[in-house]
Amino acid sequence: MELIGTLLKLWLMNVLIINCSSAVVPFKDNYQTLIGGQGLYNASDDVVILNATNFKTNIYGSTKSWLVEFYNSWCGFCYRFAPTWKALASDILSWNDIVVVAAIDCADDDNNPICREYEIMHYPMLKYFSVNAHPPSLGLVIEKGSSIDSVRHNLISRLEIEQQEGRGITWPNITPYRNVEITDVWRTTSNNVKYFFFIFEKTDFHLGTEVILDLHRISSLQIRRVTSDNELLCVVNKVTKFPTLIVFGRNESQKVVNVKVSSRQGVRRAIKDYVIAKGINIDETIGTTVSHDMAQNVETAHQTTIGTIVKSREEQEGEEHSSKKTDDYLYQLDLENALHYSMNNEISLTKSINGEKMEALRKYLAVLTAYFPLRRGNTYLEVIRDVVKSRSTMTGEEFSQLAKTTEEVMSPVYSGAPHQWIGCKGSTNSYRGYPCGLWTMFHMLTVNFALEPNKVPRADFSQDPTAVLRAMHGYIGTFFGCADCAAHFVEMAGKNKIFDAHSRDEAVLWLWRAHNQVNARLSGDATEDPEHKKIQYPAIEHCPACRYVNGSWNEEEVLQYLKTKYSYSSIKYDGISGYNSNVGMINIGNGSRVRLERLAKEKRPTAFGWDLNVFDISICVVLYVTSTAILVLVCIKFAVKRTKKKSHISLLPKV
Incomplete structure (x- = not known):
């Protein structure tokens, strides 16, 4: 049986390596429900x-310029930045015939290729x-900066x-006025x-x-800026303080207009x-900007995050433990959803994987292959690990x-269950989710690496207590989307000193x-x-x-x-078809009690990790043997042809 499993893996690797150099295999599921639906912005x-459908048709060949935020809806830093981006869009809405403020959610499966193509390496x-x-x-x-301004x-x-x-020849002239005589403007x-x-x-x-830019739509007005380095014009017009408004x-x-508040x-308002005093009607909706109070509120909210300029999945994740949620379980769906997003969405955003990036990927896959509890076995991870090991670089x-x-x-x-978070589900789609799942997954890996030290005795990392860390x-x-985090x-x-842990327990x-520091x-x-709420866990009640x-x-x-919490035996299977929960109580240490679900009975896996029957195995073996036989026949055919050709040449008379 072990031989069959090995042959099957070899056949799959051959198929996958060939496929990786061909067109992308169509793939689509409803994973979008996992990462928040419509993202951080709405109508x-x-x-x-x-999105992937309208991005290029809007951006390319446009009569306007575009300022686009590439973000990820689970990213905590993106969540903090969203109010600033919304306020900016409102603040410069009157400029939208010049520049459009837009956003695309890279957490959406459909948008993932766009974000990779445009080399989005962080959010x-x-x-x-x-x-x-x-x-x-x-x-x-364009640099984000720390405020709307x-x-x-x-x-x-x-x-x-x-x-x-x-470029922008149809825009109002925003370059500094360089002439030394202001009356020249009437000529053009x-x-x-x-x-x-x-x-x-x-x-x-x-x-x-x-x-x-605020007032450029008012056709009866023309506005130019004069910078202080135009000293002659400043002297001629007796300008000694800035800003000064002349009309x-x-x-x-010409006349100096009184500006009560020296601000935008x-x-x-002075203009x-x-x-208006001169009898010219102005549409008051033109040139409006976000209110001072709104801008102040956004700035205050932003300032609270400046000190913690780095978070997101890693940190937004500290939400794993809730002051409201009373259970304290480890859920299989949370682990699988985190793995799925990592494998299918996150790593793929890296344009080129080589050198240190390739080494990081190999270590990650090695640990997952050894200790991630996929219900049907880890052949899926083993195949990907082995293909990656065979490559020195890949995109x-x-x-x-x-x-x-x-x-x-x-x-x-x-x-096969609908993609949904259980223990990591937030009160809305904007909270928790993947960051929580990623923390949970690494806690599970460190714990089971400590509990089962001999599970993979020949693994390259088996002697390193910090292997999971x-x-x-x-x-x-390398791959975490939020660069700040x-x-x-x-x-x-x-x-x-993450690598100073001298035992697997110390790594746990x-x-x-x-996590508690975050x-x-x-x-x-x-x-x-x-x-x-983000608390210091475990909670006293747990x-x-x-x-x-x-x-x-x-x-x-x-x-x-x-x-106890992160061990394989404590995994709950809520939301997965075919599982019934039997909830019991298990003592921890000196009387601490944690409610844990007993592992339900599963089908006995085959030697290579799948729930396959004899027919399934037979089909796989037939496929492998058939493909191998075809390759052998092709080789024999070419060898025979070559022999015949040589024989034919040898029969020709020498000149």
Whole structure:
């Protein structure tokens, strides 16, 4: 039987290696329900929602420029950034004939190829696409900054460069006015223009550009900015403070307009009040921006996250333990959903996997293959591991195809239940989910690596007590979509000496301490699920003996708690067809009690991990033998032809 399993794996590897160099195998499921449905934006926002279907048709050949946020709906940092992005879209809505603010959710299976093609290596990533952009343009990265103002200023800097380079010729002129005589402007100004305004400002300010863009739809006005380095014009007009607003009409002398508040809103208000007083009607909806209170609220919310600039899956995950949820179980569906997303969505975003990235992937797959509890055995993971080991480099697209093709060929790999979170389910789709699942998966791996040290005695990592932590460290640092979160985890791992654990039990406790450290930092954060508070776990109700009387941790009891909760025998199968739960009570340490589900009876697996009957095995063997026979026959045919050809040549008379 073991020989049959080996032959079957070899045949599958041959099939998959061949497929990886061909067209992508069609694959589609309803995994979108797992990661949040519509994402972080909806029709009520001023953000244009892009997807794989409409992305290129909107971006390329457009008469407008586009500023696109590539984000991931499970990413905690993206969740924090979403209010800023929404506020920015509202703030510059009057510019939408010049630049459109949009977003695309890379967590959506359908959008995954787009995000890979456009080299999105972390979330959120902002990219600017020029007017009339065409392939192979992948856009220009725009820095996010730390507030609405900083994002807007970074965008303005890009727009100014665009216009200086000859693009955006239909836009209002946002380049600084360089002439030394302001009356020259009438020579090239439309007859519709009644009043001309000059905003004198310091060289590194953006106020003038903002006001020009805010009011550019008002045809009766023309606005230009003058920077302080135009010293002659400043002297001629007796400008000594900035900003200063000067106006003049076609038949009127110039005049300094009083600006009560030296801000974007203040200058805009001064311009409107002046022309209204002159009898010119202005649509008050033109040039409106987000209210000061709204901007302040968004800024305050953003500032609460600045100190914890790194989180997301890794940290948003600290939500695994809830102050509202009373059970404390390990669910098979949570583990499988985390694995599925990691294999099918996350790793594939890396454009090229080689060097250190390939080494990180190999370590990750090695640990998964050895200790992940797929119900039908781990041949699926073994095949992927062996194919990756045979390659020195591969693209993310090739890995995605490998994972999906292997899953289709060996279906069913997962439990076949609807994709849904159980223990990691948030109060809404914006909370918890994958980050929680990833934490849960690595806790499970460290625990079972400690509980079953001899499970894979010949594994390359069997003698390294930090093997699972190394796999986690490499995965987070290399493939974790939220770059800020990944950087934070790597920094924390260094400070906490992740690789200094001298035993497998120490590795279990290291991860527990790290998780609680993340929970403490993110308690009260904007990404915290209001119904699942980030606490120091385990909660007293789940493990009373885990704390001493003075509140400090009894780590011996904590270790026992972790080993019980995350062991294979404690896995619950809620939501999986064919399982009935028998809930019992198990003692932990000195009387701590945790409710755990007893493992239901399963079909006895075959020697190579699948629930196959004799007919299934026969079919697989026939396929393997047939393909091998065909290859042998082809080789014999070519050999015979070659022999005949040589014989024919040898019979010819020598000249």
